[in-house]
Amino acid sequence: MRRVSPHCSGLSLSLSLPADPGPHSLRYFYTAVSEPGPGLPQFTVVGYLDDQLFFHFxxxxKGAQPRAPWIQAEGPEYWDRQTWIAKGWQEAFNGNVRIAMEHYNQSGVRGLHTFQYMYGCQLRADGSTGGFRQYGYDGRDFLSYDTRTPTWVAPSKEAEITKGKMDADRRLSQQQRDYLERKCVEWLQKYLGYGKETLQRRERPAMRVTGRDAPGGPTTLCCRAHGFYPRDIALSWLRKGESREQETWRGGVLPNGDGTYHAWATVELDPRERGLYRCHVERESLAQPLVAVWGEAGGCGRWMKWGGVTGRLPGPGCDRGASLDTSLGWGVTMEPAWIPAWPGCNRGASLDPSLAGV
Known part of the structure; x- marks a missing residue:
């Protein structure tokens, strides 16, 4: 397996921690394919700061390109250097695909094969840091770097030869560790400084709880959080204060077009017990959890509790009814009054377990 130089490994920085210590991450992904085609380049590199794409090659x-406004703080020399480095990676990774195919006895066999590499570092909320490196082949783990040992871990026999070669190179191992523990974190801090207005902002979630009755069957309650940033959030359904985790379907945390996120969670229950259920939302940026409390079906008054303060809000069909889709049923809202409908909440798709991760 050919060696791949770390991103920006020839540079050294000395920076202080950002005002917002985390959690934040800097990650790079490389992908090489055996059979490129339209819309599928032979080699691709992308860089992410947290969940925001900022680097593409x-x-x-024509070369390395910025994908976020804040990274344009780097001048032409930066992009020329990144293009030069990426082109070197391209040659190495094209060889890596062929070597991996030999390890798996796939040489000469037509078909699409991929060789991937992910590495980066993270800055945790407590100020500690961590790094990671991982290779993959055809969607499966190939090699991963254990920073504690430090050694490479091979999950399959096909990767044992590569593991032995990389572990035997002590100089390479030290370079890998030094990059993850020091240089990567320095670049993460620098990029956070560039994008702090975007990446270190705090947007609290707008909440909406809706319900749907199945004729002669259970009621499905859906709790939706919308427009929050960063992406950390925990939605749960409680019955009399006790978690209903085993009965909850989740939709994951997904991006909105404006850079914020949305998430949802549903639960099935006996219609007679809907007043016993609460949607509980926790985030690191919230001093206290948000709790949405159900009122009576068909009534206009809806109760919700935010940070210990309880208020009465209008529901669909009341004074904010014009801005709401009344087909969503009864529920509670908070600003903004209208939250987009998502699959899984108001059309019953959340009852399909295959959609739990959508």
Whole structure:
């Protein structure tokens, strides 16, 4: 397996921690394919700061390109250097695909094969840091770097030869560790400084709880959080203060077009017990959890509790009814009054377990 140099490994920085210590992450992904085609370059590199794409290079383009406004703080020399480095990676990774195919006895066999590499570092909320490196082949783990040992871990026999070669190179191992523990974190801090207005902002979630009755069957309650940033959030359903985790379907935390996130969670219950259920929302940026409390079906008054303060809000069909889709049924709202409908909440799709991770 050919060696791949770390991103920006020839540079050294000395920076202080950002005002917001985390959690934040800097990650790079490399992908090489055996059979490129339209819309599928032979080699691609992308970089993410937290969940925001900021760096892109592919073998069909003109060079490394910025993908976030804040990274344009770096001048032409930065992008020229990144293009030069990425082109070097391109040659190495094209060879890595062929070597991996030999390990798996796939040489000469037509078909699409991928070789991938992910590495980066993270800055945790307590100020501690951590790094990671991992190789993959055809969607399966190939090698991963254990920073504690430090050694490479091979989950399959096909990767044992590569593991032995990389572990035997002590100089390479020290370079890998130094990059993850020091240089990567320094670049993470620098990029956070560039994008702090976007990446270190705090947007609290707008909440909406809706319900749907199945004729002669159970009621489905859906709790939706919308427009929050960063992406950390925990939605749960409680019955008389006790978690109903085993009965809850979740939709994951997904991005909105404006850079914020949304999430939802549903639960099935006996219609006679809907007043016993509470949607409980926790985030690191909230001093206290948000609790949405159900009122009576068909009534206009809805109760919700935010940070210990309870208020009465209008529901669908009341004074804010014009801005709401009345087909969503009864529920509670908070600003903004209208939250987009998502699959799984108001059309029954949340009852399909295959959609739990959508």
């Amino acid at each position: 592919d073998s069909e383009g």
